[in-house]
Amino acid sequence: MCGIAGVLFKRQGEHEIGKTLIEMLDGCQHRGPDSTGFALYGDTKELLQLRFIVPMQDPARQEAIDNIAALLKRHNATIEKEESVGCSYHIEVRFAGDLLAFTRDIEEHAKLVSVGHTLDIIKDDGTAHELDELYHVGDFKGTHGIGHVRLATESAVRPEAAHPFWATGFEDIAIVHNGQITNYWKMRRRLERRGYSFHTDNDSELVAVYLADKLSQGETLDHVLETAIEDLDGTFSFLVSTKDEIGYAKDNLAAKPMVLYETDDMIAIASEEVSLNRLFPGQSINSTEPAPGTHQTWSRSI
């Protein structure tokens, strides 16, 4: 149960993605006080960016970091830069092999939460402003991003159960979700038979893996969202982001709220208008509420 937000600036450049998402998530923090998360898209980096969740205290923290180093070595990946902050360990890696096999193996042995050349996922227990203090999310510049505030209902309050979820095996793809997938176990077993593994019991992870699986078959994001509405049962509004796009899908029952606002320069989507209005204080905006069972994608100019 939660609130979601997403923003995409249509023109290339150094936009205040971090600050924008902090504002939007702060606006709907009442929907989810337990944890907050951001998927941020900036410049395409030469090196592969990985972020892990690690224990807060030594020696467990150092053990986890050593373990990650050993794992990378096994795949001939070299760490060029590292940073250990909050509950996370962020590294830049030189790697040239098969990403899918690489990340599947790493995911078996470490809590990998973000993979990509442009994407960074930052998530932790706490509010948007608390995360900003620790991780300096507000300094992030880029073109688009999605975010999430979470009230844990069925799975525990742990950073790794927070959103966004990375679409396992596929770089630069993230999702945030508000709602409940009611055919979770059926869909999960189907995906497990196709070789995917799950690291939480969170139904939002299922959405991420489902999308990743479809995208790996070469389908467009737009088409994947269309099939998601048919295949996933329940009440949901979710946002997905890739290197160049963001999109939404809304269930057939329209039971979870979502509003969007588009200008020539940007598209902003949120659970509640109060988040959109944070970007335009004192103004009325012509927001629209997507119809049930619909989806849409937007891409930035390349």
Add this chain to the structure above:
Amino acid sequence: MVQIDLSKVAITEANERIRASAADGQDVEILNPDARHNIGVGLVVDNPVTIRIKGSAGYFCGGLTDGARFEIDHNAGWAVGDNIYKGSVVVGGNAGAIPGVAIRGAEIVVRGNMGSRAGQVMKAGTLACGGNAAFMAGYMMYGGRIIILGDAADKVGQDMSAGEIFVGGKIASLGNDTMIVDMDERERDEIMEFLERYQLKHDGGFTKVVNAGTKLRYAKAEPRHRPQPFFVSSKSSNYWNAKVQEDIWIKGEVGRYRIRGYGASKPVPHLNDIAFVKDISTVAPDPEELKDINLKTTIGGRFGAKPLSLSMPVMIAPMSFGALSRKVKIALARASRLSGISENTGEGGMLDEQRAEADQLIFQCLSGRLGWNVKDMQRADAIEIYISQGAKPGLGGQLMAKKVTPELAAIRGIPVGIDLRSPSRHPDVLGADDLVIKLQEFREATFHKVPIGIKMGAGRVNDDIKIAYKDGFDFVELDGLQGSTGAASTEVLENVGIPTLAAVQEAIDGLAEIDAKDDMDLVMMGGLKDGVDIVKMLALGADCTSVGTAAIIAGGCIACMQCHVGTCPVGIATQDPEHEARYDLDRQAMNMHRYFESLRWQIAAITKALGYDDVHKVGRGDLVALTPEAADITGLPYRPEHRHTERPLTGLELLDRKAG
């Protein structure tokens, strides 16, 4: 005119200022609303004032108000105009989901488009939309009219019971049990007059959608049959027994699931499967010795509201006027006052006599918003949002046609004589996130002065209790499988939910898992029969208990389980004047009062026998489990040898004791 700038003033203070200005007859202008929630909630005025919102409003704008005019320049979020009796809201732009939910006479005008489920469970008044309506407009409406000048998306009028929907544009599809009928000129004139008043333009061509009447009642009513008392039918040792036989006969007659009153009658682990470690039979029965035992209980002070102050850890469980007769609700209210405990309205709205008799009255809000309104909220001592109950978790209430009399229908705002099946979900609560905003609306409407609780049937208690805590409720009423009802299907009564004993344990464990401070009060209910049960429940971790069935039995119920039929032989579960005339209100109120006093004596006596001067000091260390099942559920030590303390001593044992 008064201006309030929401970029500078928090919503609670803003609403206070709105009330103060309105009391002076002053109009109010809201600046920088920026889609904030709950603007104007709780405003009750005799002389109309106008509240102008200069921008967009968030959820529940103008909700739970009476008599005011709201004008929103731009958009409105979910549930604009929630539950308004008199008054109006005009939205200049678009409205989100469920505009006009549960209105009882208001005029709600949306100049742009409106979101899904417009007018859900509305009872009277007009909801008009200049643009298009998203899907399920008029979902579960009970009355009033919806006017849509543009197109209407799928399932128009889904499950409506009454009322009319007029669509000027195209209808994508009709909801079930609806039909298109011709409209007459008078209706058209009235609509055109309404549209003109709000400057909405239309050529006058409409398609009129109404209920088709095929599902308002069960094809066959529940038959009356030879009373099979609950206490006979719930004998535990038989698999095939008189109850099963009766169930099969009745299903053979009606051809569907059977509906009956009362709760689960199958044997499940319960409080008689645990015992006190100490031999409580040693306590002296002299009331003088028990005077100094503290039983006082306060409920709901978590966030500074005025808590309920009970003379002992007992409440009367929520039971509706509707399921029960007016006289019984008044008798319960009186008994609650005489014994210093609280009464609860249940689903059917608040009666003036009930309010007058009860010192402490909880007002319950259910999904159908039947009898729900801001004025009664503001004269309640606590508010309770009903999510579900132990007898039928996940389902709404049922009230069979025989009980839906003109008086009852008027209070609830529904058509006379339908088999009322209340919605299973709240229109505006589709998750824990929405519930936060709903709770905030209720706090605004009651000025943060009364405790607000949540009533839950025991299902996934471990998860649900955490949500209740995080969402910020003051107290929880948690109802186990054994909880009773006036009408539900036997399959659900017997099989859905978990026993009360398991429920309390899951609740305590769930709260411990999130390190919840001991500040949200837990009220346990579902099959509690006496002071022994109540003390055991407190020792397991509850702060208070609630009794329904036991109170009704004390007040004359013969437990024939035919509450749903509407012809209760003792005048309790009926709306029929002839049957109700049989109920001796004054005498039965005293019977209930004396029963509550017997609880007080038992609770005090056991507390003293356990060695405490305060009932709230009892704890898990005072308990043992008598069966492996109870030990497994509660984690209490399995000590079957304590079983002897549960039965009366034999003559020889008494002699032994005297000799010792």
